[in-house]
Amino acid sequence: MISIEALTKQYGAMRVVDEVSMSIESGSITVIVGTSGSGKSTLLRMINRLVEPTSGRVLIDGNDTASMPAHLLRRRIGYAIQSNGLFPHRTVAENIATVPRLLGWEKARIAARVEELLRVFQLDPVACGSKFPHQLSGGEQQRVGVARALAAEPALLLMDEPFGALDPVIRSKAQDDLLDIQRRFGTTIVLVTHDMDEAFRLGDRVAVMRQGRVLQHDRPGVLLTRPADPFVTRLSGTADRALKLLSLTTAGELAEPGPRESRTVAAGASLREVLSDLIWSGAEAATVLNPDGTSAGRVSLARLLAHGRQS
């Protein structure tokens, strides 16, 4: 668990981050979202002390981060950035091995970890490991960047606009992969973005920042249904907020007992996808199927519409 207590960064007369307090659950994904200049990156960079706070403190599992040398702190925290920052003079494998080497791991352990990560990120350990970063595609470079950040098995991973430079198709895939990897390793992730759709898609909790302050920090659904500030509403967008709300819940979560329908949807599909499917096919309801093929119940059009209504 991470506690941020009255964290402030002041440059001259300007308060870039203004007494921000929040707590972050272990094993969750927290997305900090805001326009440029909102202080979101500065807040993130104060967690691993790339920026030293003017006042306030950060506790990780009860330990004050200011109590140890900054570079030793950073070796325990993963860090991935938009332009990936891969070392151009080192191979992919060497890049991933950076922090384990700094920590003095044994060679065999480093090699095993590098190979594991390459597999997890769907990169061929043999062909890819000895390549140099400039020989990879943009999407591959980004994956290596995240793999490098995870190399030393950090409990906490900080990401600053990690998908900002990717095109929409690769970006969507990268987001899915991140969710998979988070489930697999149980890493706590704090991610900064300016894209509200990305925030809703990835975040267990979303914090909206403006002018150095956190306006609201809550589950995505709450941000949509009970925005604490007009700015939160504006950032979420009003035109398709019902659909956004639907996209936050899966069919499995809404399924209720009932007769079997001829139309079927997967339990993991979002309600938004189910609605689209029902409109497309003209059906009134669909049966929700678990991954093993058993029925989890049914979802009706009426229930979908009710779920997306402002409550």
Add this chain to the structure above:
Amino acid sequence: MSLRRLPALDPLGTLLSAVGVVALVFLPFVVFKANRIVPGEARALLEFLPAWAALSFVLVLALVALVAVGVSNARVRLAFALAGVIAVASAVAAAGNALTPPGNQVIRISPGAGFWLLLIGLGLLATDAVTRMRPGPGMRVLLLVLSVLAAGLAIASGAFDHLSIMREYAVNSDRFAREARRHLLLAFGSLAAAVVVALPLGILCHRIPRIRAGVLGVLNLIQTIPSIALFGILMAPLGALAAAVPWAADLGIRGIGAAPAVVALFLYSLLPVVANTVVGLARVSPAAVDAARGMGLTRGQILAHIELPLALPVILTGIRIVLVQNIGLVTVAALIGGGGFGAFVFQGIGQTAMDLVLLGAIPIVMLAFSSALLLDALVDLMNRAAR
């Protein structure tokens, strides 16, 4: 906590002040020599300045040091650095006048290591102040013109006439003007010839990528031949040419003298201009060329109106490199009878007369420095206009 309220000491100013103190206390300010080639003996400040003058001289320098250490305003720092230069120059002029017996042409009063070190320190202080002011190209040129004018007036006033370097000048004054013209002629003449050839060659290399590596390789090769060697090697064919073709000799082409120097300098000048022309043209945005072609400009028009103007700052940078390089290399030409300021340098080295060496070396450095500054300002101006 109270320490924090003290203004921070300027690190460079502190360093330079320390150097200044060392120069003033431990090194001779002027050196007295019985004649031009014997080693000299140091003369203390009080031996050539009245007590009040020596005291005010030291006071001025102390004030400059104080400003250097504690004041951060760049204009104030520059003003005090210049005041220091004037004080040091006045003191050395006074030394020349005070230590020379009337009518004596044999003894030499040379500025000593202390003088040079003080001058370099003050010069660094002034340079740092100017750097901090970030002057535009016009301002830089103005500052150069003003300092050249000031130095020229001071020398013309006769204040330094009793100093050793000016003594050497007085002996060589008619030759000085001749060698100066020679030096400029050789440096600029070979540059002009090189630009005439190198510009088309650069354009050709840009247009025909196949010949690029070959041409640049050969020019690179020429650059690696040491200058004295190239001068010497050219003496043979040019001498043979003069012997075989009478009208060539009439034109002044001979084995020794200016001809091999001009040819060698010309050859050295080609690489920077050709290479920079190629780089400059390669950096022109393809979109601009494409748009011009789309509007129906011919290749010649595109070159004249789009490519060359856009590449000009880079080409000029190449010309700056050549000019500075040539001004230095002309010095070596004196070894093969090419003339120029190098004649004083090598004559001075031969006679172990260091004042004569300086009489040649100082103008060369000033010339190279001024040319670099002027051309840099020009390049800057063009880059600003292009933006």
Add this chain to the structure above:
Amino acid sequence: MPRAATLLRIAAIGLLVGFLAAPQRFAPLFAPLTQYGAPPIYDQGNLLSLALAHLGTVFIAAAASTLVAVGLAILVTRASGAQFLSLSRTLANIGQTFPPVAVLAVAVPLVGFGQTPTLIALFAYGLLPIFENTVAGFQGCPPAVIEAANGMGMSARQRLLAVELPLAMPLILEGVRLSLVINVGTATIGSTVAAKGLGEVIIAGLLSNNTAFVLQGGLLTGLMAILLYDAMVMLERRLLRTVPA
């Protein structure tokens, strides 16, 4: 093409070594250039030892300027030395306008004749390209890479040694190459102030009007400069293979 370059390289090395080992074998080649029975091959000293002295001077000076220039460049690109950055660049720029001959001439009154003024001039003149290139190399390191190095917990020293220096290396080597080639040429001028080196041969030729001396002195220094240049380029290419531009 690369094969032709290799052959040329071997031929150049062979010519240099052959000439230095047995210069008299080449006497017939140079004889037509002499007049009145002057010796075609330099006979006032051993060519091999002159060449070695020449190279020694060049390498000592280049090693010293590399150490000092890289050290200075590291200093002014750290946060603590940032104050000196713009001044040092201005100075490097001014310094480059000093012709090598002038540096040599000015050094003589300070330290006298011989090897020392040549070493000083070569050292001073060699500093500038290396310093400029090293600073440019450090400043050319992508900010994202530096940010990543910091973010992963490298100390300032680790970042310098493991990231910044390797990334700046191609430019640093280019600076060393420029210095070396300039030095080989400038060292010949050192012979006018009585430094031991191949300049002696050329100057002897100029003084006695013996073109054969001038030509062999020029040829030897030229060959050395070209071979040094070539060797440095090969070294840079090897590094470039791993560090993309």
